[in-house]
Amino acid sequence: MSTTTELTPNGVDVAQLVQTVEAISADPSLAAFRFRARNTWLGGARSRTAIQGFWGAGAEDTSRSEPFLLEGDEPPVLLGDNHAPNAVEIVLHALASCLAVGLAYNAAARGIELRALEIDVEGELDLHGFLGLADDVRPGYSGVQVTCRVDGDAPDDQIAELCDHVERTSPVLDILRHPVAVTLVRD
Amino acid sequence: MSTTTELTPNGVDVAQLVQTVEAISADPSLAAFRFRARNTWLGGARSRTAIQGFWGAGAEDTSRSEPFLLEGDEPPVLLGDNHAPNAVEIVLHALASCLAVGLAYNAAARGIELRALEIDVEGELDLHGFLGLADDVRPGYSGVQVTCRVDGDAPDDQIAELCDHVERTSPVLDILRHPVAVTLVRD
Numbered sequence: 319m320s321t322t323t324e325l326t327p328n329g330v331d332v333a334q335l336v337q338t339v340e341a342i343s344a345d346p347s348l349a350a351f352r353f354r355a356r357n358t359w360l361g362g363a364r365s366r367t368a369i370q371g372f373w374g375a376g377a378e379d380t381s382r383s384e385p386f387l388l389e390g391d392e393p394p395v396l397l398g399d400n401h402a403p404n405a406v407e408i409v410l411h412a413l414a415s416c417l418a419v420g421l422a423y424n425a426a427a428r429g430i431e432l433r434a435l436e437i438d439v440e441g442e443l444d445l446h447g448f449l450g451l452a453d454d455v456r457p458g459y460s461g462v463q464v465t466c467r468v469d470g471d472a473p474d475d476q477i478a479e480l481c482d483h484v485e486r487t488s489p490v491l492d493i494l495r496h497p498v499a500v501t502l503v504r505d
Numbered sequence: 506m507s508t509t510t511e512l513t514p515n516g517v518d519v520a521q522l523v524q525t526v527e528a529i530s531a532d533p534s535l536a537a538f539r540f541r542a543r544n545t546w547l548g549g550a551r552s553r554t555a556i557q558g559f560w561g562a563g564a565e566d567t568s569r570s571e572p573f574l575l576e577g578d579e580p581p582v583l584l585g586d587n588h589a590p591n592a593v594e595i596v597l598h599a600l601a602s603c604l605a606v607g608l609a610y611n612a613a614a615r616g617i618e619l620r621a622l623e624i625d626v627e628g629e630l631d632l633h634g635f636l637g638l639a640d641d642v643r644p645g646y647s648g649v650q651v652t653c654r655v656d657g658d659a660p661d662d663q664i665a666e667l668c669d670h671v672e673r674t675s676p677v678l679d680i681l682r683h684p685v686a687v688t689l690v691r692d
Contacts, residue, residue: 328548328549329548329549329550329551330549330550330584331584334584335584338584338636339636339638342632342633342636342638343638346633348632349631349632349633349636349638350629350631350632351629351630351631351632352627352628352629352630353591353593353594353597353627353628353630354597354625354626354627355594355597355598355601355625355626355627356601356623356624356625356626357598357601357602357604357605357623357624357625357626358622358623359605359608359609359619359621359622359623359624361515361516361609362515362516362517362609363516363517363605363606363609363610364516365601365602365605365606365622367597367598367601367602369590369594369597369598372580372594374582374583374632375582379580379582381580381581381582381587382580382587386589386590386594388575388590388595388598389602390598390599390601390602390603390605390606392606393559393566393568393569394568395561395562395566395568396561397517397518397521397522397525397610398606400568400569402573403556403573403575404540404602404606405599405600405602405603405606405676405677406540406599406603406676406677406680407540407542407556407559407573408575408595408598408599408602409596409599409677409680410540410541410542410554410556411542411544411554411556411575411577411595412577412592412593412595412596412599413592413687414542414543414544414552414554414577415544415552415554415576415577415591415592415595416577416592416593417544418544418546418550418552418577419550419552419577419579419585419591419592420635421546422546422548422549422550423550423584432546434546435545435546435552436543436544436545436546437543437544437546438541438542438543438544439541439542439543439544440539440540440541440542441539441540441685442537442538442539443538443539443540443676444536444537444538445529445535445536445537445538445561446529446533446536447674447676447679448607448674448675448676449525449526449529449536449674450670450673450674451526451529451530451536456679456683457673457674457675457676457678457679458676458677458678458679458680458683458685459676459680459685460685460686461685461686461687461688462685462686462687462688463687463688463690464687464688464689464690465689465690465691465692466689466690466691466692467691467692468691477691478691481689481691483637485689486637486644487634487635487636487637487644488635488644489592489593489630489634489635489644489645489646490592490593490596490645491644491645491687491689492634492643492644492645493593493596493645493646493681494680494684494685494687495684495685495686495687496643496645496684497681497682497683497684498628498645498646498647498648498649498681498682499647499648499649499682500600500648500649500650500651500678500681500682501648501649501650501651502651502652502653502668502672502678503650503651503652503653504652504653504654504655504664504665504668505652505653505654
C-alpha cells in the first residue's frame with residue numbers, strides 16, 4: 319500500500335506533478351506563464367519589490383491574498399545601509415532556490431528520497447563595470463560557481479543523472495547562462 | 506552653502522561615491538568583489554538562503570552581524586505552498602532593485618534629485634522547458650519587459666541619458682542579457 323511518504327516524496331505531490339504534465343501535454347497553452355514584480359525606490363540604495371499575481375496555467379493566479387514584499391539595498395562599502403542583500407546577491411538566491419526546487423521535484427518524479435540538500439553559490443564581479451570606469455569590463459558576474467551537496471536515497475549514478483537533468487532544465491540557470499531579451503521603456 | 510540634501514542627493518553620499526571611484530582608479534584590485542549565498546532545502550519547493558559575508562574592496566566584509574535569510578517557494582499551481590516568491594520572480598526583484606540602485610546613484614552623481622522611481626518588470630516563461638517536455642523550449646524567460654517611471658528634477662533629455670547609462674552599467678541587466686559562465690559541481 320502507498321504511504322503518505324510515497325505519495326509526497328520530498329514533500330512534492332507527485333500525483334499533481336503528473337497531472338500537470340498531462341494537462342500541458344493535452345493543452346500546451348497551459349504552459350505559458352507571465353510573472354510580474356513592481357519595485358518602488360525608498361531612497362539611497364534601498365527599494366522594495368511587491369510580487370503577488372501572475373498569469374499561468376490559463377488563468378490569472380489568485381492564490382496569494384497579500385503581496386510578498388522583498389527589499390534590496392547595498393552594504394556600507396557600496397554606499398548602502400544593509401537593510402537587505404544587494405541585487406547581485408539576490409541573483410545568487412534566485413539561482414540556488416531554483417536548483418533546490420528542480421532537484422526536489424525531479425528527485426520526487428524519480429522516486430528518490432532526499433535527506434538533505436545544500437547549495438553554495440559564489441559569483442565574482444568587477445566594480446569597474448557598474449561604476450562606468452572601464453568599457454571592457456562587464457557590469458555583471460564574470461563567473462558563478464555552484465556547489466551542490468545532495469544527500470539522497472539513491473546510488474551515485476542516479477544522483478548524478480538527477481543533477482544533470484536539473485542542470486539542463488533549471489529556469490534561473492538558463493537565464494544566467496543564455497541571453498534573455500530584455501526591453502526597457504520609460505513611462 | 507551646501508545643505509545636507511546637496512551632500513546626499515537621493516540619499517546617496519556623493520562624497521563617498523567619489524572617494525570609491527578615486528580609490529579604485531588608484532588601485533584597480535579594490536574593484537574585485539565576490540558575493541556568496543548558501544541555500545538549504547526545507548522540503549517541497551521551499552528553501553532558505555543565507556547571505557552575509559562577501560569579499561570586496563580588498564577585504565572580507567564584516568558589516569552584517571546577522572545573515573539575511575531569504576526564502577523561495579512556489580505557488581500551489583506549481584506544487585508549492587506560497588511561503589515565498591518563486592525563483593524566476595526573485596530574478597525580477599533582483600533586476601528591478603539593481604536598476605533602482607543604478608538610477609539613484611547615477612542621478613546623484615549628475616546632481617539630479619529623484620522625486621520618485623517605480624519599476625515594473627514582467628517576464629514570460631514556457632513551462633515546457635522546466636518540465637522537460639520539449640528540448641527546443643528554453644527553461645528560462647523567453648523575454649523580460651521593464652517599464653521605468655522616473656520622476657526627477659531634470660529635463661527629459663537628462664533623464665533619458667541617465668536611463669541609457671544605467672542600461673549599459675546595470676549588473677543584473679547585464680547578467681540577464683549576456684551569458685554568464687556558471688560551473689556546477691557536486692560535493
